[in-house]
Amino acid sequence: MTDDLILQTLLPVTHDLGGFKVHRTLPAKPRTMVGPFIFFDQMGPAHLQAGNGIDVRPHPHINLATVTYLFGGAIGHRDSIGSDVRIEPGAVNLMTAGHGIVHSERSPEDERGRGPELSGIQTWLAMPEKDEEMDPAFEHQSAADLPMLRDGGVEARVIMGDLWGLSAPTTSYAQTIYADIVLAPGGSVPIDASADERALYVALGEATLDGMTLEPMTLYVLRPGTTPTLRSGAGGRVMLAGGEAFATPRHVFWNFVSSSRERINEAKRAWKAGAFPKVPGDDKEWIPLPEVPLTVSYP
Known part of the structure; x- marks a missing residue:
């Protein structure tokens, strides 16, 4: 049955960033992308010590779009095109790098006093070649902006694309599906078969797929055309991601x-030379270009 449903299973690489862990399933040696998704990180869940917070200093991106989605806590986003936005659970930040953008991600001051909570998913989307060098852009959709399927012990928020007859307002460059599926004990939902490539990821709790147990923090790439049913006996939170190949x-x-x-080599030279734009209000520090980065996958 497993071979009928699951095309590939991607195990996480875990990085301890001091106070919280990040579990990365894309890119991986066996597979680089699922649809346009080329990077898939789970942050936490974690509760940082009072007075502390996350401080991801300004750093650059090119030719991609980042998608930040939280289950708990808050992150302050600033970027070089002037965006200054607080993201909270259920909302989505879509930052399109285009020909180049710089941003920082920090815990808001009001979160630091009590010790910030951090729990969520950050993904990157590859861009179609015609859109890679577009002007940078930023888009925030609140939780209330995103459609929700409520049926049979399920609350499934459509973050991007079209699923279960619902359409998210979030911009998509390539055909993309992305959803946050919260299953109550005994809840179930069918998995739409419309996308070329799809993957499921149990972020919290537990879930099964047509009776097969899904391990947490593992990305399961589904076989195309299948329409399995996702269930949970005790309750769980599962991300569905994918889109066009x-x-x-x-x-x-x-x-x-x-x-x-x-183009990547050009960007490396530009960042080392200080040629990227600055982040207004957060331009005193930055992350240097690493010699050997944690994320690298030259096919």
């Missing part, structure tokens, strides 16, 4: 994604 590969080095290796 890309015909050409994407290269990844650190925070840079592109269809061109030379």
Whole structure:
């Protein structure tokens, strides 16, 4: 039955970032992308000590879109096109890097006093080649903006794309599906078969797929065309991600994604030379270009 449903199973690589852990399932050696998704990180869940917080200093991106979605806590986002937004659970931040953007992510001051909570998913989307060098852009959709399926012990928020007859307002460049599925004990929901490539990820709790147990923090790439049912006996939270298959590969080095290796090398030189734009209100520090980054996948 497993082979009938599951095309590939991707195990996480866990990084301890001091106070919280990040579990990364994309990119992986066996597989780089699922639809346009080329990076899949779970942050936490964690509760940081009072007075502390996350401080991801300004850093650059090119030729991708980042998607930040929280289960708990809050993150302050600032970027080089002037965005200054607080993201909270159920909302989505979509930052399109285009030909180049710089941003920082920090715990808001009002969260630090009591010790910030951190729990959520950050993904990157590869861009179609025609859109890679577009102007940078930023989009925030509140939790109330995103459609919700409520049926049979399920609350499934559609973050991007079209699922279960619902359509999210979030911009998609390639055909994309992305949903946050919260299953009450005994809840179930069918998995839509419309996308070329799909994957399921149990972020919290437990779930089964047509009776097969899904391990937490593991990305299960589904076989195309199947319509299995996701269930949970005790309750769980599962992310569904995917979309159209890309015909050409994407290269990844650190925070840079592109269809061109030379374009990534140009971005590396530009960041080292200080040629990227600054983040208004957060321009006193930055992350240097690493010699050997944690994220690299040159096909």
